[in-house]
Amino acid sequence: MLNGPHPGVLYPLPLYRKMVFLKNLITHPNIEVGDYTYYDDFDDPQNFERNVRYHFEFIGDKLIIGRFCAIASGVEFIMNGANHELTPISTFPFAIFGNGWEHINEGINIGNKYPNKGNTVIGNDVWLGYGATIMPGVHIGSGAVIGAKAVVTRDVPDYAIAGGNPARIVRKRFDDDTIERLLRIAWWNWSAETITRHLKLINSGDIEALEKAAI
Incomplete structure (x- = not known):
């Protein structure tokens, strides 16, 4: 992969x-x-x-x-x-x-x-x-x-x-609440495999979906 x-x-x-x-x-x-x-x-x-x-x-x-x-x-x-x-x-x-x-x-x-x-x-x-x-x-x-x-x-x-x-x-x-959410997600610290799996979300505007992916 x-x-x-x-x-x-x-x-x-x-x-x-x-x-x-x-x-x-x-x-x-x-x-x-x-x-x-x-x-x-x-x-x-x-x-x-x-x-x-x-x-x-x-x-x-x-x-x-x-x-x-x-x-x-x-x-x-x-x-x-x-x-x-x-x-x-x-x-x-x-x-x-x-x-x-x-x-x-x-x-x-x-x-x-x-x-x-x-x-x-x-x-x-x-x-x-x-x-x-x-x-x-x-x-x-x-x-x-x-x-x-x-x-x-x-x-x-x-x-x-x-x-x-x-x-x-x-x-x-983004607004302050969204910025806080993005900093908690911190997708840049994910493994290359996890980033690849969720690349479409990282490259989209769907923060809620990205939060779910981070759990």
């Missing part, structure tokens, strides 16, 4: 080499990606990690992406290494150039000077549209949709649609 593509393959569409199951491409130790999440790039999917900007291992922040996400070409993640301190008169990072300038930070907690907004977390079944930019520490809920070229500076709730620069919530895909 066929249960969909194997999550361990790099190219789920063998004749189309610009889409990858992203988990199987990642090499950065602080990037975590769930099964079946794909990245589609107009030029080369190897671009993905290059599009995770300012992701320095010594900072320790993570990019965490759930299962069954669709990530379009040109999506960028700006990580905490891009942050500059805003309290002083100048935002220039004098200390990194040494030659005597490093002493500017003596006796100062560097973590306080360069704010860390924490991990960037993308839920499950999220669609990130073409050229979207996700800023440091943002959490995007499961089932959310981020419009093309959006710049996401704040958290996006589950099953919300956001767009613009800075991104704003356009609307919710």
Whole structure:
């Protein structure tokens, strides 16, 4: 019995080499990606990690992406290494150039000077549209949709649609009660066999039937 593509393959569409199951491409130790999440790039999917900007291992922040996400070409993640301190008169990072300038930070907690907004977390079944930019520490809920070229500076709730620069919530895909039901169902955590068996329901609008299938 066929249960969909194997999550361990790099190219789920063998004749189309610009889409990858992203988990199987990642090499950065602080990037975590769930099964079946794909990245589609107009030029080369190897671009993905290059599009995770300012992701320095010594900072320790993570990019965490759930299962069954669709990530379009040109999506960028700006990580905490891009942050500059805003309290002083100048935002220039004098200390990194040494030659005597490093002493500017003596006796100062560097973590306080360069704010860390924490991990960037993308839920499950999220669609990130073409050229979207996700800023440091943002959490995007499961089932959310981020419009093309959006710049996401704040958290996006589950099953919300956001767009613009800075991104704003356009609307919710479902009412609050339905969203709670969908999060309880959490079909993305089902086995491949169960997902295959109920694929028509997952791809329909019949939430009641999907709830029954989840029991």
